[in-house]
Amino acid sequence: xxxxxxxxxxxxxxxxxxxxxxxxxxxxxxxxxxxxxxxxxxxxxxxxxxxxxxxxxxxxxxxxx
Amino acid sequence: xxxxxxxxxxxxxxxxxxxxxxxxxxxxxxxxxxxxxxxxxxxxxxxxxxxxxxxxxxxxxxxxxxxxxxxxxxxxxxxxxxxxxxxxxxxxxxxxxxxxxxxxxxxxxxxxxxxxxxxxxxxxxxxxxxxxxxxxxxxxxxxxxxxxxxxxxxxxxxxxxxxxxxxxxxxxxxxxxxxxxxxxxxxxxxxxxxxxxxxxxxxxxxxxxxxxxxxxxxxxxxxxxxxxxxxxxxxxxxxxxxxxxxxxxxxxxxxxxxxxxxxxxxxxxxxxxxxxxxxxxxxxxxxxxxxxxxxxxxxxxxxxxxxxxxxxxxxxxxxxxxxxxxxxxxxxxxxxxxxxxxxxxxxxxxxxxxxxxxxxxxxxxxxxxxxxxxxxxxxxxxxxxxxxxxxxxxxxxxxxxxxxxxxxxxxxxxxxxxxxxxxxxxxxxxxxxxxxxxxxxxxxxxxxxxxxxxxxxxxxxxxxxxxxxxxxxxxxx
Numbered sequence: 001x002x003x004x005x006x007x008x009x010x011x012x013x014x015x016x017x018x019x020x021x022x023x024x025x026x027x028x029x030x031x032x033x034x035x036x037x038x039x040x041x042x043x044x045x046x047x048x049x050x051x052x053x054x055x056x057x058x059x060x061x062x063x064x065x
Numbered sequence: 066x067x068x069x070x071x072x073x074x075x076x077x078x079x080x081x082x083x084x085x086x087x088x089x090x091x092x093x094x095x096x097x098x099x100x101x102x103x104x105x106x107x108x109x110x111x112x113x114x115x116x117x118x119x120x121x122x123x124x125x126x127x128x129x130x131x132x133x134x135x136x137x138x139x140x141x142x143x144x145x146x147x148x149x150x151x152x153x154x155x156x157x158x159x160x161x162x163x164x165x166x167x168x169x170x171x172x173x174x175x176x177x178x179x180x181x182x183x184x185x186x187x188x189x190x191x192x193x194x195x196x197x198x199x200x201x202x203x204x205x206x207x208x209x210x211x212x213x214x215x216x217x218x219x220x221x222x223x224x225x226x227x228x229x230x231x232x233x234x235x236x237x238x239x240x241x242x243x244x245x246x247x248x249x250x251x252x253x254x255x256x257x258x259x260x261x262x263x264x265x266x267x268x269x270x271x272x273x274x275x276x277x278x279x280x281x282x283x284x285x286x287x288x289x290x291x292x293x294x295x296x297x298x299x300x301x302x303x304x305x306x307x308x309x310x311x312x313x314x315x316x317x318x319x320x321x322x323x324x325x326x327x328x329x330x331x332x333x334x335x336x337x338x339x340x341x342x343x344x345x346x347x348x349x350x351x352x353x354x355x356x357x358x359x360x361x362x363x364x365x366x367x368x369x370x371x372x373x374x375x376x377x378x379x380x381x382x383x384x385x386x387x388x389x390x391x392x393x394x395x396x397x398x399x400x401x402x403x404x405x406x407x408x409x410x411x412x413x414x415x416x417x418x419x420x421x422x423x424x425x426x427x428x429x430x431x432x433x434x435x436x437x438x439x440x441x442x443x444x445x446x447x448x449x450x451x452x453x454x455x456x457x458x459x460x461x462x463x464x465x466x467x468x469x470x471x472x473x474x475x476x477x478x479x480x481x482x483x484x485x486x487x488x489x490x491x492x493x494x495x496x497x498x499x500x501x502x503x504x505x506x507x508x509x510x511x512x513x514x515x516x517x518x519x520x521x522x523x524x525x526x527x528x529x530x531x532x533x534x535x536x537x538x539x540x541x542x
Contacts, residue, residue: 016149016152019145019149020146020149020304023146023300023303024142024146024300024303025300026291026299026300027296030135030291031290032273032277032289032290037269038263038269038270038273039269039273040273040289040290042135042289042290042291043273043348046142047341047344049142050145050337050338050344053146053149053337054148054334054338057149057152057330057334058334060152061330061331
């Protein structure tokens with residue numbers, strides 16, 4: 001881990017900003033249209049970001065290994 | 066009731082047996098307080114998961130959603146965005162703490178910046194933030210037991226005694242082992258609930274429709290979607306809570322007890338599974354509305370819903386799962402607080418020459434007192450008090466973030482600027498909270514623009530600014 005301090009960090013880390021943008025910009029997803037399995041968009045969109053975030057973290061994990 | 070008691074007894078036995086698991090000298094603080102730092106990815110997943118998703122969560126989140134709709138759902142984005150933070154920051158913290166034998170956040174701060182008063186302040190913040198949280202776990206337990214028809218304090222006292230004894234003897238190994246069982250039970254309960262209940266109510270679509278109609282009929286101030294005035298509050302609550310989440314002694318203890326940095330990274334990838342669970346738990350609030358369940362106080366919504374829909378044996382099982390969900394975090398919280406007290410208050414300020422064995426003994430006793438304090442709190446003070454104090458605790462614990470996290474990334478910080486930042490954060494946070502009657506949101510006005518924001522985050526921003534200013538003004542010697 002120590003050699004990472006001397007180089008600038010791998011840009012792949014930036015993909016971890018995606019969940020923040022996707023979830024904290026609320027007006028983007030605050031509506032009910034587009035139902036999936038009876039769930040309004042506001043709800044299934046948030047649920048979807050759970051496995052998505054796991055995946056993103058996994059990608060970074062593999063890349064920086 | 067019989068089902069409830071059976072599972073409770075089973076788990077109690079496990080708690081005592083745990084001391085033999087992965088043998089270690091429980092007279093050493095890192096063995097008692099961190100399980101010997103040997104929990105691999107699977108155990109960690111159960112421990113941190115069981116710790117982070119508590120009984121209070123299962124009771125309070127649906128209650129909030131039941132009362133105010135979409136606004137209460139901030140728990141979902143919160144428990145998603147916390148994981149990149151854990152993945153990015155915690156392995157690094159683990160590595161330093163492992164190398165330098167730190168057991169607590171305050172240990173780390175002491176190691177980076179020296180001194181004893183600022184680490185003591187950090188420790189005090191951790192302890193004070195944790196206590197109401199423990200109290201609320203007991204409240205959660207009380208709510209489910211009441212749902213089984215038993216009122217009063219006696220069940221709590223018994224549960225407390227049980228918890229106290231096995232934590233004393235086994236330390237962190239006890240909740241780790243029990244978390245295993247408890248998480249499985251909770252998964253079973255929640256999956257059953259979110260599958261069977263909507264089926265009985267005509268599908269999820271109907272549930273959301275029913276909730277929608279209910280809120281509209283109540284006047285439409287809140288609903289199944291957010292009102293524009295709620296946007297910034299929702300987002301800032303999610304962000305602030307995510308930043309604070311792993312600053313708490315109990316979550317940090319879970320992290321530091323890991324076997325390796327890699328364990329933590331794997332956990333960051335797999336723990337989000339619990340978040341799906343949390344989202345579904347939150348929806349229980351809407352299901353209750355759709356099922357016509359009344360709950361007053363709102364915290365009764367989950368037991369009332371289960372009592373209405375499920376056969377009594379399942380209600381017993383669910384109650385046991387939730388009650389045990391209170392014990393696991395309560396145990397870890399009391400251990401985390403005890404570690405802080407012993408390492409960072411008692412040892413530096415009272416008895417610097419303490420031996421390892423005395424240290425461990427001290428922590429064991431402190432953890433007992435911490436639990437006792439929480440019990441007294443619940444018995445003698447109104448529940449709202451605990452809820453309010455927990456809110457303040459959340460605001461306060463966020464203020465140690467700069468000292469703990471920023472120190473990992475830059476060598477330019479020193480005690481005085483960090484301390485001033487912390488002080489300002491605590492001051493601003495507490496003042497704003499009292500101005501709002503201990504509600505979490507304060508509205509900032511910029512000209513025509515009004516932004517309701519989570520107080521913790523406002524305080525955090527002030528904290529950072531002050532720390533930054535003084536880091537520039539006061540050069541490090």
